[in-house]
Amino acid sequence: MKKGVVDNRLYGGIEAGGTKFMCMIASSPNDVFASARFPTTVPEETLECSLAFFQDHSRKYPISALGIASFGPLDLDPESPTYGYITTTPKLQWSNTDITRKLKTGLNVPVVINTDVNAAALAEYIWGGEQKFDPLLYITIGTGIGGGCIVRGKPIHGLIHPEMGHLRIPQNREEDPFEGICPYHRNCFEGLASGPAMQARWGLPAEQLPDDHPAWDLEAFYIASALVNLILSFSPRRIVLGGGVMSQFSLFSKIRTRVKELLAGYLYPPAILDQLENIIIPAVLKDKSGVLGAIALAMCHFESFPCPD
Amino acid sequence: MKKGVVDNRLYGGIEAGGTKFMCMIASSPNDVFASARFPTTVPEETLECSLAFFQDHSRKYPISALGIASFGPLDLDPESPTYGYITTTPKLQWSNTDITRKLKTGLNVPVVINTDVNAAALAEYIWGGEQKFDPLLYITIGTGIGGGCIVRGKPIHGLIHPEMGHLRIPQNREEDPFEGICPYHRNCFEGLASGPAMQARWGLPAEQLPDDHPAWDLEAFYIASALVNLILSFSPRRIVLGGGVMSQFSLFSKIRTRVKELLAGYLYPPAILDQLENIIIPAVLKDKSGVLGAIALAMCHFESFPCPD
Numbered sequence: 338m339k340k341g342v343v344d345n346r347l348y349g350g351i352e353a354g355g356t357k358f359m360c361m362i363a364s365s366p367n368d369v370f371a372s373a374r375f376p377t378t379v380p381e382e383t384l385e386c387s388l389a390f391f392q393d394h395s396r397k398y399p400i401s402a403l404g405i406a407s408f409g410p411l412d413l414d415p416e417s418p419t420y421g422y423i424t425t426t427p428k429l430q431w432s433n434t435d436i437t438r439k440l441k442t443g444l445n446v447p448v449v450i451n452t453d454v455n456a457a458a459l460a461e462y463i464w465g466g467e468q469k470f471d472p473l474l475y476i477t478i479g480t481g482i483g484g485g486c487i488v489r490g491k492p493i494h495g496l497i498h499p500e501m502g503h504l505r506i507p508q509n510r511e512e513d514p515f516e517g518i519c520p521y522h523r524n525c526f527e528g529l530a531s532g533p534a535m536q537a538r539w540g541l542p543a544e545q546l547p548d549d550h551p552a553w554d555l556e557a558f559y560i561a562s563a564l565v566n567l568i569l570s571f572s573p574r575r576i577v578l579g580g581g582v583m584s585q586f587s588l589f590s591k592i593r594t595r596v597k598e599l600l601a602g603y604l605y606p607p608a609i610l611d612q613l614e615n616i617i618i619p620a621v622l623k624d625k626s627g628v629l630g631a632i633a634l635a636m637c638h639f640e641s642f643p644c645p646d
Numbered sequence: 647m648k649k650g651v652v653d654n655r656l657y658g659g660i661e662a663g664g665t666k667f668m669c670m671i672a673s674s675p676n677d678v679f680a681s682a683r684f685p686t687t688v689p690e691e692t693l694e695c696s697l698a699f700f701q702d703h704s705r706k707y708p709i710s711a712l713g714i715a716s717f718g719p720l721d722l723d724p725e726s727p728t729y730g731y732i733t734t735t736p737k738l739q740w741s742n743t744d745i746t747r748k749l750k751t752g753l754n755v756p757v758v759i760n761t762d763v764n765a766a767a768l769a770e771y772i773w774g775g776e777q778k779f780d781p782l783l784y785i786t787i788g789t790g791i792g793g794g795c796i797v798r799g800k801p802i803h804g805l806i807h808p809e810m811g812h813l814r815i816p817q818n819r820e821e822d823p824f825e826g827i828c829p830y831h832r833n834c835f836e837g838l839a840s841g842p843a844m845q846a847r848w849g850l851p852a853e854q855l856p857d858d859h860p861a862w863d864l865e866a867f868y869i870a871s872a873l874v875n876l877i878l879s880f881s882p883r884r885i886v887l888g889g890g891v892m893s894q895f896s897l898f899s900k901i902r903t904r905v906k907e908l909l910a911g912y913l914y915p916p917a918i919l920d921q922l923e924n925i926i927i928p929a930v931l932k933d934k935s936g937v938l939g940a941i942a943l944a945m946c947h948f949e950s951f952p953c954p955d
Contacts, residue, residue, distance in 0.1 A: 425912075472804045486879075488797045495781045495881040496925070503912060504875050507816045507833075521912040524816075566813050570795075570879045572804040603734075603812060603830040616805070 349400035350631030353407040404634030406456030454485035455492035456630025465621040470575035479580030482527040502527040506562040530559040561595030658709040659940030662716040713943030715765030763794035764801035765939025774930040779884035788889030791836040811836035815871040839868040870904030
């Protein structure tokens with residue numbers, strides 16, 4: 338058994354994203370035995386590729402459970418007849434798709450599903466450092482915006498699951514007349530600050546906007562507005578920001594400055610406001626938070642990771 | 647022992663509010679043995695009155711623990727030298743006040759402190775019906791606005807505690823040019839929608855505004871905006887609304903209608919959106935949520951209430 342493996346089980350993980358499926362067999366971030374990625378086409382094909390990956394490796398690396406960290410919205414109510422389905426996604430071919438059944442049947446192992454962001458939050462919580470930060474928020478800002486939260490060691494969901502991308506945040510229409518691109522709410526957080534929103538507003542994809550472009554100050558302002566609401570709601574000890582837009586690294590310090598301004602000395606004692614660089618941070622697991630989150634979900638099935646609950 | 651008492655202990659509770667202190671000795675909402683209220687003056691005097699109340703009853707009704715449900719902000723970090731202090735309240739005479747020490751010393755019982763809204767949320771969670779709704783949010787809209795949340799049976803707090811009254815919500819300044827009255831953030835939720843904000847905007851105290859006054863539609867809109875953000879953050883199973891402003895009962899249906907409009911069919915399947923009257927509700931414990939929350943906090947010390955954790 339390799340060093341760092343806490344039990345003798347291997348786990349499968351799938352990060353089911355809107356553009357690609359990441360598959361992995363691992364027992365921790367340091368013990369990855371196989372991985373692959375497949376483009377997200379239609380459910381039948383993509384799920385078949387994923388199934389084949391785990392089946393092909395099953396002799397050498399048999400998995401004890403499979404975690405799926407999926408785009409959503411998902412039905413996570415165990416009582417529901419459509420438990421584990423992707424529900425009303427704008428990605429129409431995936432709308433009302435049972436994403437777990439084919440894999441469960443084909444692999445004959447327990448399957449645990451949760452949102453991609455809840456899973457990423459879980460991975461960052463478990464493996465993001467020596468210390469556990471609770472509550473921990475994970476927010477991804479890319480093609481879409483989503484957020485997950487760990488409270489007392491477990492992802493939060495109630496009636497359905499959080500949809501932090503659609504938070505209502507103030508917009509000064511005199512300074513920024515952009516209408517927003519969310520098909521549901523127009524100028525919600527995602528409608529104002531996702532990658533596609535940046536592209537629609539400025540006429541260039543985010544990654545082509547120069548470092549000194551005013552786009553980044555405005556982007557930091559909207560992200561900070563949403564974070565302030567999340568801070569006031571959860572009082573989190575850590576906020577991990579991931580996703581394509583956040584690969585513009587200068588955003589982090591701009592966001593921290595704006596969060597401090599917007600909180601205006603309320604809430605935190607100044608000493609804590611001066612420590613925002615330890616609270617609002619990039620993903621420690623980098624672009625692997627999601628798929629490792631799927632591994633963590635699979636581990637949850639056996640409660641084989643340290644959990645304060 | 648009276649029916650409904652689950653153990654033989656009695657508990658003390660104090661709801662420490664900005665205008666009054668409510669004191670109670672009880673073991674459940676149906677087993678209240680003594681209660682009193684004192685005006686909130688200066689700490690020395692008000693805490694002395696509260697201490698005397700419990701001491702006077704101590705022969706007949708000795709308490710096993712005391713819960714304090716306090717206005718804030720509070721220092722709830724057990725590691726902090728100022729644990730249990732009211733910190734930066736605008737109520738200056740109470741700023742930097744150790745609210746627990748005098749009572750702990752005088753009564754010689756364990757003292758458990760939390761925010762008034764976390765405590766009220768806990769009381770509504772435990773005693774608000776047969777079924778437990780988790781997560782459960784409690785929001786009070788009155789002189790100030792505050793919110794607490796129960797996740798997996800316990801109040802949420804991290805770095806400090808939630809301050810949901812200061813959420814940033816969109817305001818259409820063309821339709822509502824009101825500047826907002828929050829001394830920290832001007833037009834945050836509390837700045838736009840607290841009782842004093844209504845009075846400043848309309849020139850009349852909320853309770854004197856007629857039922858058909860446009861104030862109530864605007865008020866419902868702002869409350870709904872904040873609730874939408876909290877729904878998108880926590881995905882709560884129940885949202886309990888209390889406080890003076892919510893005694894305008896027609897607000898409930900207006901708020902539900904606005905929440906549904908603002909969510910715009912996203913998030914919840916329509917079937918759930920049609921059940922908002924079971925999700926957004928008035929306090930089951932009426933104006934006793936806070937002080938019974940204090941009793942619940944005291945019970946927490948002995949973990950003597952059913953808690954899913």
